[in-house]
Each structure stands twice: as C-alpha cells, then as structure tokens.
Amino acid sequence: MRHRRGTDLAIILSELVAAGIEKIGLVLAPGDRPAYEALLGAFSGQLTYLEQPQPLGYGHAVLCGREFVGGDSFLLQVCDHLYVSRSEKSCTSQLLEIGESEACALSAVQATHESLLRFYGTVAGSLVPGHSGLYQIESVIEKPTPTLAEQQCVVPGLRSAHYLCFFGMHLLPPAVFALLEEDLARAQGGRIGLTPALARLAQREKYLAAEISGRRADLEAPFGLLRAQIALGLNGAERDEVLAVLAEELAADAVARR
Numbered sequence: 001m002r003h004r005r006g007t008d009l010a011i012i013l014s015e016l017v018a019a020g021i022e023k024i025g026l027v028l029a030p031g032d033r034p035a036y037e038a039l040l041g042a043f044s045g046q047l048t049y050l051e052q053p054q055p056l057g058y059g060h061a062v063l064c065g066r067e068f069v070g071g072d073s074f075l076l077q078v079c080d081h082l083y084v085s086r087s088e089k090s091c092t093s094q095l096l097e098i099g100e101s102e103a104c105a106l107s108a109v110q111a112t113h114e115s116l117l118r119f120y121g122t123v124a125g126s127l128v129p130g131h132s133g134l135y136q137i138e139s140v141i142e143k144p145t146p147t148l149a150e151q152q153c154v155v156p157g158l159r160s161a162h163y164l165c166f167f168g169m170h171l172l173p174p175a176v177f178a179l180l181e182e183d184l185a186r187a188q189g190g191r192i193g194l195t196p197a198l199a200r201l202a203q204r205e206k207y208l209a210a211e212i213s214g215r216r217a218d219l220e221a222p223f224g225l226l227r228a229q230i231a232l233g234l235n236g237a238e239r240d241e242v243l244a245v246l247a248e249e250l251a252a253d254a255v256a257r258r
Contacts, residue, residue: 009036009079013043019092021075025050025068027061056184057191063180073099073173081168085214092169094212098134099171104206107137107198108167110216111158114146119218120165121195123209124153133211135164137202142195164209168216176201 009026016024024043027050028036040047052064062076075096083091091108099106109123121142125135135155144153146161153163179197201207 007039008082009040010042011082012077012079013040013046015083015090015092016075016077017043017046019090019096021092022046023048023068025065026079027052027064029055055191056187056189057193059180059183059192059194059197062194063177063184066174066177069174069177071174073171076170076172078168080218082217083167083169083212083214084217085212087213089213091167091212091214094214095169095171095210098208098210102134102208104208105173105176105201106171106208106210108169108212109135109164109209110167110211111162112165114149114161114163117146117149117163117165118143121198122149122153123155123164123166125155125164125209127155127157128208135209135211137207137209140195140199140202142193164211167212168218170198172201173205175205 013024024046025048026036026040030051030053033049033051036049037044048068050064050068052061054060058078065074075092077092085091085094087094089097095106095108107123112120112122121140122144123135123137124139124141125137128134128136139152141148141153149163155164158164176197179200180192180194183192183196198207
C-alpha cells in the first residue's frame with residue numbers, strides 16, 4: 001500500500017514542482033516518514049515532512065501545517081486524488097493562475113452527479129459576472145444528501161442533478177488555521193474536518209470556486225486506482241496504444257464469455 005501511495009504521491013509532487021511550487025509540506029502519520037523518504041527521495045529538496053501526532057481528521061491534518069505555512073496563503077491538495085488535465089496546463093497550474101488574478105481564497109470544483117455527493121464537500125454560489133466557470137461561494141456543505149443539495153446547493157447553469165463539489169485542491173489564506181483551531185477546541189479531542197472551517201470562511205471574506213479544465217481521479221472511490229490509470233493513460237502521449245490495449249482486453253473478455 002505504501003509503495004502504491006508513494007507512486008501516486010510522486011505523480012502529484014511532479015505536477016506541483018512543474019507548476020513552480022518550491023516548498024511542499026507532506027503531512028504523515030507517526031512512523032511513516034522513513035518509508036516515504038525512501039520512496040520520494042527525488043523530491044528531498046522540496047519536501048518537509050510534517051507529523052500528525054493523532055488521527056484527528058482532515059482538518060487537524062491541515063492544521064499541522066500551520067508552522068510550515070507561516071503567514072502566507074498556501075496551496076492545499078489531498079493525496080488520494082490524481083488530477084487529469086484537459087488543457088495544455090496542469091490542473092495545479094490552472095488553479096494557481098486563477099488565484100494570482102483573483103487574489104482571494106479559491107477552491108477548485110467539478111460538476112458532480114448527485115449519486116457521488118456522499119464523497120465530497122459541495123458548494124452553493126453564483127456565477128461571477130463575466131467569468132465562465134468562476135463562482136462566488138455562498139455556503140459549503142460536507143457530503144450533503146441529494147435532497148439537501150437540491151434545497152441548498154443548486155447552481156444555475158449546471159446540468160440537472162449535478163452540483164459543484166470540491167476537486168481536491170484549494171488556495172487558502174492563513175486565516176483558515178484560526179478557524180480550524182476553533183473547531184479543534186470545540187471537538188474536545190474528537191476529529192475535525194476542513195469543510196466547516198471553509199463554510200465560515202465564506203461568510204467572512206471573498207471566497208471563489210473555479211471549475212478546472214480537467215477531472216479528479218479519486219483513488220479511494222470504487223475502482224479508483226483502475227480509473228486513475230486509465231485516465232492518465234488516455235491523457236498521455238500513448239493514448240492510441242492505451243485504447244488498443246483496452247479494445248484487445250474487451251474483445252478477449254467477450255470471447256471468453258461466449
């Protein structure tokens with residue numbers, strides 16, 4: 001599992017470095033550092049390992065990066081997603097470019113069918129005038145039911161039964177750490193997520209959502225690794241070869257089932 005995760009991380013780290021990110025903090029569980037150092041040695045110059053002493057949730061993992069980030073805005077990406085761009089620019093580069101022009105909190109989002117809402121934080125908002133695919137976030141809800149999403153997360157212009165869900169990458173201000181501290185104090189030793197802090201952030205300052213030209217491949221979803229490998233293959237220089245392999249396998253399976 002660690003070997004597979006190290007390979008996934010290498011892909012993510014390569015995209016970050018190519019996008020111009022010079023310093024990367026990787027949050028790990030206690031005892032995991034030696035294994036990842038062995039797998040990610042090529043990135044030793046950019047990586048700082050940050051230990052999460054207790055498994056207190058995703059929000060707490062983000063909070064573990066507070067000292068590393070300091071007083072700067074920062075790019076946050078989850079490590080259980082791979083990102084497949086549909087443009088010449090990587091998904092990370094696209095988000096950074098939008099962030100530079102808007103100079104505010106920014107989350108990448110993807111239109112997602114209601115059957116998958118149980119996996120993602122979902123935003124409600126309105127289209128920013130004159131900007132295709134850019135939305136002013138009004139509220140954020142963690143993994144809403146389809147019924148709740150229909151009541152509170154409808155965004156004009158999206159297909160029916162589709163909602164704007166987090167893509168897995170964010171540009172956030174350091175103010176988010178204070179919000180996470182508040183959540184941690186209220187949790188009294190329990191786990192905390194990131195979404196409640198982002199929901200309050202949307203009420204305090206300008207916070208936008210951007211549709212990226214690409215899609216996320218969630219490695220933790222059913223057949224996630226398989227889907228990610230296919231998506232990366234189809235997006236690469238050997239697309240025709242990958243299609244040929246898929247066609248051969250489908251044909252062989254059809255013959256075997258006769």
